[in-house]
Amino acid sequence: MAGLVIRGVRKRFGEQAILHGIDLDIADGEFVVFVGPSGCGKSTLLRTICGLEEADAGTIGIGGRDMTNVAPAQRGIAMVFQSYALYPHMTVYDNMAFGLKLAGTPADQIREKVTAAAASLRIEALLQRKPKELSGGQRQRVAIGRAIVRHPEVFLFDEPLSNLDAALRVQMRIELKNLHRSLKSTMIYVTHDQVEAMTLADRIVVLRGGKVEQVGAPLELYNRPGNLFVAGFMGSPAMNFVKGTVRAGRVDAAGTQLAVADVKGLPDGAAVTLGLRAEHVVLGQDDAAGGIPAQVQATELLGDFSYVYLQPEGGGDQIVARADADIDWQPGQRAILRADAGRWHVFDETGAAHRPNR
Numbered sequence: 038m039a040g041l042v043i044r045g046v047r048k049r050f051g052e053q054a055i056l057h058g059i060d061l062d063i064a065d066g067e068f069v070v071f072v073g074p075s076g077c078g079k080s081t082l083l084r085t086i087c088g089l090e091e092a093d094a095g096t097i098g099i100g101g102r103d104m105t106n107v108a109p110a111q112r113g114i115a116m117v118f119q120s121y122a123l124y125p126h127m128t129v130y131d132n133m134a135f136g137l138k139l140a141g142t143p144a145d146q147i148r149e150k151v152t153a154a155a156a157s158l159r160i161e162a163l164l165q166r167k168p169k170e171l172s173g174g175q176r177q178r179v180a181i182g183r184a185i186v187r188h189p190e191v192f193l194f195d196e197p198l199s200n201l202d203a204a205l206r207v208q209m210r211i212e213l214k215n216l217h218r219s220l221k222s223t224m225i226y227v228t229h230d231q232v233e234a235m236t237l238a239d240r241i242v243v244l245r246g247g248k249v250e251q252v253g254a255p256l257e258l259y260n261r262p263g264n265l266f267v268a269g270f271m272g273s274p275a276m277n278f279v280k281g282t283v284r285a286g287r288v289d290a291a292g293t294q295l296a297v298a299d300v301k302g303l304p305d306g307a308a309v310t311l312g313l314r315a316e317h318v319v320l321g322q323d324d325a326a327g328g329i330p331a332q333v334q335a336t337e338l339l340g341d342f343s344y345v346y347l348q349p350e351g352g353g354d355q356i357v358a359r360a361d362a363d364i365d366w367q368p369g370q371r372a373i374l375r376a377d378a379g380r381w382h383v384f385d386e387t388g389a390a391h392r393p394n395r
Contacts, residue, residue: 039100039113039190039223040065041086046095048081048247055081057247058095063225065100068217070226072234073244073270079227080195082244086225087114087193100190115184116193119200121176123168123183129155130164133183147186154185157219158212174205181216194226198233210236231271235259243267265388268312274344276312276382277356279329283307288381291329292351296378301393303383309391312382318358319375320345320366328373331356333366347372 041063048056055078063069071079084090086097088109096105104112123132130151137147155161158178168176177197184192194213198206214237217224228234234241235255243250243258243266251263262268268276281290283303288295290311297311321328331347334355345358345366356374360366383391 040067041191041223041225042096042098043086044096044098046082046085046097047093048078048085048090049093055247056085056092059247059249061242061249061252063223066221066223068214068224068226068237068239069242070228070234070238070240071242071244072228072231073250075229077244078247079229079244081247083116083193083195083225083227086191087116088112089116113190114193115187115189115191116195117177117180117184117197119196121168121180121200123176123179125168128165128167129160129171129179129182132168132179133164133186136183136187150186150188151182154182157185157216158182173201174209177201177209178212181213185216185220190223192220192222192224194224196228197226199228199230206233213237232273235271241271243270261390261392262312262382263390265310265312265384268382268384268390272314274315274357276314277318277354279311279313279349279353279356281309281311283309290351291331291349291353293327293329295329295381296327297381297383298378299381299383299391299393303385303391308386310384310388312384313356313376313380315344315357315359317376317380318356320358320360320364321373321375322371323373328375329356331372331374333368333370333372335368336366338362345372347374349374 043059043061046056046059059082071082073079081090085092092105096103099112133151134147155164158181160178163175198209210233226237238255240252240254241258242252245266251258251267258267258271262271279290281288283300283305288297288300288309288311330350334346334348337344341362343360343362345360347356385391
């Protein structure tokens with residue numbers, strides 16, 4: 038097993054800069070997820086780690102050794118691709134054994150490793166089938182098994198579940214998490230799906246425009262985002278945002294005055310953006326002070342709860358609230374939105390989170 042140390046990694050394609058000096062430390066045995074919008078550089082960073090792309094600057098250390106200029110096959114890394122990359126003319130057994138055969142591994146050791154990997158992934162019954170006879174989930178298990186048999190120091194996953202349907206993605210997420218527990222290997226996983234990131238990761242690396250925006254545990258990023266981008270990207274639905282102005286220790290926003298705990302230290306007249314998670318919005322119908330009047334635009338019933346979409350009467354962006362399913366909010370209905378003062382996130386004019394000492 039091995040950890041990674043990445044320092045100052047830069048990458049360009051022609052005139053286009055993709056990675057802008059990435060610095061990361063990944064501990065031995067850690068499951069780290071790279072997440073961000075399309076084009077943020079997460080797959081390029083992964084391919085640079087494994088050597089499929091050459092870094093223009095910076096260093097990549099794996100297991101305490103400088104691997105920056107080492108060939109991919111010598112880095113002790115196995116990569117699982119989105120497209121599975123299985124050989125169609127080979128059986129599952131031969132696909133999993135192929136790399137070991139190239140390395141000159143004795144046949145009895147190959148059989149032992151392939152059988153053990155197949156058992157761990159519950160694909161023993163598929164070993165004599167061809168890829169065309171397998172479902173998408175089975176093909177992905179084979180691709181993962183091909184990586185496992187090599188006993189790599191680091192596993193790299195490049196959006197491996199994006200070709201699967203929703204139910205199968207949930208199942209495979211659970212299986213990947215269990216696999217990580219059993220192998221205790223270092224795993225780096227790339228996805229654009231922040232739900233996958235939240236459910237799989239020990240730590241998440243949020244990337245935007247080839248730069249690291251924030252690194253932390255899933256709940257840390259969800260509950261204490263460092264800036265507006267992370268706050269809006271992490272979580273489903275996205276965090277609600279309301280623009281306002283600090284006045285006498287409160288915030289004037291959406292046509293009302295809100296009590297907000299974290300405005301301490303901000304001067305009167307300071308422009309801020311307030312953030313609020315859907316589950317922290319409290320909906321009511323009374324007109325008492327301190328709430329945001331809004332009109333219901335639509336509702337989505339999702340079992341025991343609903344998402345209610347509302348347009349503030351004082352202007353601004355739409356707000357999403359999570360509500361009990363037994364309360365039937367109808368389009369056009371008037372509602373008052375409230376939240377505890379400590380639930381609001383405060384972002385200053387630069388977009389950075391404002392966190393005063395309480």
